[in-house]
Amino acid sequence: xxxxEDLKKLKEKLQAQKLNHSDEGVQIIVGMGTCxxxxxxxxxxxxxxxxxxxxxxxxISVRQTGCIGMCEKEVLVDVVKPGEPRITYGRVTxxxxxxxxxxxVVNGRIVEELVVGKIES
Amino acid sequence: xxxxxxxxxDLIQNSLEAGASWVHLEILLDSQADTLTIRxxxxxxxxxxAMVKQVRDPFVTTRTTRRVGLGLPLVDMSASHCNGYLDIFxxxxxxxxxxxxxxxxHLDRPPLGDLTAxxxxxxxxxxxxxxxxxxxxxxxxxxxxxxxxQQALDGVSFSQPEVLQWLNEYLRENLQEKEK
Numbered sequence: 001x002x003x004x005e006d007l008k009k010l011k012e013k014l015q016a017q018k019l020n021h022s023d024e025g026v027q028i029i030v031g032m033g034t035c036x037x038x039x040x041x042x043x044x045x046x047x048x049x050x051x052x053x054x055x056x057x058x059x060i061s062v063r064q065t066g067c068i069g070m071c072e073k074e075v076l077v078d079v080v081k082p083g084e085p086r087i088t089y090g091r092v093t094x095x096x097x098x099x100x101x102x103x104x105v106v107n108g109r110i111v112e113e114l115v116v117g118k119i120e121s
Numbered sequence: 122x123x124x125x126x127x128x129x130x131d132l133i134q135n136s137l138e139a140g141a142s143w144v145h146l147e148i149l150l151d152s153q154a155d156t157l158t159i160r161x162x163x164x165x166x167x168x169x170x171a172m173v174k175q176v177r178d179p180f181v182t183t184r185t186t187r188r189v190g191l192g193l194p195l196v197d198m199s200a201s202h203c204n205g206y207l208d209i210f211x212x213x214x215x216x217x218x219x220x221x222x223x224x225x226x227h228l229d230r231p232p233l234g235d236l237t238a239x240x241x242x243x244x245x246x247x248x249x250x251x252x253x254x255x256x257x258x259x260x261x262x263x264x265x266x267x268x269x270x271q272q273a274l275d276g277v278s279f280s281q282p283e284v285l286q287w288l289n290e291y292l293r294e295n296l297q298e299k300e301k
Binding site: 003004005010011030032033034045046052053061062064067068 | 137191
């Protein structure tokens with residue numbers, strides 16, 4: 001049975017491990033408007049969280065945003081690496097987000113075929 | 122139609138868009154009364170009387186990117202198809218309470234769905250939000266508070282891999298449902 005006590009022990013372990021506490025992490029932002037949720041944004045986010053756990057990826061911040069208007073391109077996922085421009089991916093699925101995490105976030109190669117342009121507004 | 126856990130995720134987005142710093146989610150299953158109740162309370166900017174009257178209309182929305190807002194209309198429709206209702210109570214400047222009641226045994230009642238994924242998503246992607254969750258199934262009661270978890274974590278992020286895993290297992294254990 002998992003308890004909040006386990007969390008406290010985890011905290012101690014993780015705080016001991018942390019060498020540099022830097023806020024300079026990669027941000028992954030998933031669109032969670034009604035359109036996004038209907039298109040499967042929650043499953044995409046779940047895939048991100050599972051991959052973080054599986055690969056033990058550190059310093060990743062996972063966030064959500066509302067509808068930005070490109071509903072037909074949902075699920076939209078933004079990847080922001082410190083010092084780099086924000087890249088918006090469209091029509092993301094749980095499999096594709098794993099590909100994005102591995103190729104772009106871990107290996108630094110933007111996945112060109114999944115990128116969508118930003119709308120001018 | 123989508124499952125209820127997705128509607129919950131969707132409606133809480135409304136609270137966040139309204140600037141809420143506190144959201145209380147209650148999911149109550151009462152077998153005797155044969156009801157499933159979902160209540161979302163927030164301290165966002167609220168809606169005035171005129172807006173509350175109109176907001177079930179899919180063509181009424183506060184978002185500027187589209188002229189359609191489906192979140193509340195979809196819940197309104199699904200609840201009323203299940204002998205239930207959607208109640209909207211709001212005070213401008215204070216907050217809003219959305220209550221959706223379904224007849225639990227109704228054939229058209231959408232399944233609860235993957236509540237673990239919804240709660241995990243809400244907790245992880247909104248670290249500044251004071252999120253309170255109460256799940257009651259007859260006598261059983263599970264309570265979660267992000268403040269309490271954050272106190273235990275003392276600065277460690279929810280996005281850390283081991284924390285994500287703990288959260289996932291903690292939620293799955295406590296929300297274990299033999300749902301269709």
